[in-house]
Amino acid sequence: MTAAAVGVSHASVRRLIAPLALAQFICSFAGSNMNVMINDMSRDLDTTVQGIQVSITLFLLTMAALMIPAGKLTDKIGRKRCFTLGLIVYGVGAIISAFAPGLWALILGNSLLEGVGTALLIPPVYILTTLYLPDIATRAWAFGIISALGGIGAAAGPLIGGLITSAISWRAAFLFQTLIIVVILLLSRRLTDPVPADPGRPFDVVGAVLSALGLFVLVLGILAADSSVPLMIALVVAGLVILFLFFWWVRRRERAGKEALLSTALFANRVSNIALITQNVQWVLLMGTSFTVSAYLQVVRGHNAIETGVIFTAATVGLLLTSLVAGRLAKLFSQRDLILTGFVLCLAGVVLLIWLVAVSTTEWSFVPGLFLIGAGLGLMLTPSVNVVQSSFPEKAQGEISGLSRSVSNLGSTLGTAIAGTILVANIDAGGAAYGTAMGALAILGVGGLIAAIFLPEDRHRRAPA
CATH class of the missing domain: 4.10.860 (DNA Excision Repair, Uvrb; Chain A)
Structure with missing residues (x-):
């Protein structure tokens, strides 16, 4: 039974989207907020910068590795049940992380339990949205809100995390996540599964x-x-x-x-394949930049959590501004054009982050580059999701949602792993290591730009209004 069949009103759509979008926000927030806590956490947990990097990367990796199986599991146990189970597992992980006595507990709570919880709850976010909203325009609008909040969560993670860490403690940031999980559970009480679960379905x-x-x-x-x-x-x-x-x-x-587990037919759609590449690279750029710049600011330049978070406000502002006008721009330009423009802005931002930081020692040297990266991501996150999800019929949404989220989270993992490893391995080199890490991200970004060129001009032109 779809939304059309039950006559879902516009107000009902907003009530549906609220918990789902908030869930995407907090999971994206969890992937980036720890970046500004590197010094505080490594000191309190008696570990190293590399130890914290490993914890962050394992969190992102757990999400990516389990997203496809979790997307398939939704058909077997039900989308609403999977969503609720994911929230509970995530919340338990956040509490363990908040009271972690050492790195091992942080890895258990954050990397494993929060990672597993996220893998369980994110596929239902996109599947439920698709099943409830058969109308392409309304669905695109909903995807726009969910994707935008995901991007905002990742971009604003450093600022919010920095504020909480400086005002209270890094441990309070995990309690903040627990509070949001409770709110989502309350908001999602009225959510129902549009399609019955199939317990007998093979896994x-x-x-x-x-x-x-x-x-x-x-x-x-x-x-x-x-x-x-x-x-x-x-x-x-x-x-x-x-x-x-x-x-x-x-x-x-x-x-x-x-x-x-995954139908090979999903890879027979050329348009979807290209859009998946752009999705992956977008998150490589976002999370790779977030970790590299945050670690450099704290470890090399000696900034604290709040100072680092404030500097990242530039990326958040850029993303918010372009997200707010994305609906209007989508009526004037194809989704291909928006994705291409987004990559051009991101690459320009990476170049500025390398050049200005090399010639200046002021904090303001980070602002133009971060702003452009945020603006570029705000333009293209939603179009890429729309292209992928709209390329398949309703019966394939469980599989493609899991694959899509896995590809995006794999991008987050690779961004943090590749750029982070380059930086951390040569941290004593300071600016040289930072430049090399950002250069690696620029090369990957060019790959995303090239992929976007091959997207068709007019297909899936409708975007969120």
């Missing part, structure tokens, strides 16, 4: 293990780059081999007429 356990293990080992290889190059190569190759086995297993199940 590809082998595929789930192979996909999660492959991604996990691959990213661990990137993190190992600063300690042992042979180990890095071995882990990266092992990860790629496991992922190859995953796709072999999927094809084998499909040929045998069995339901696989």
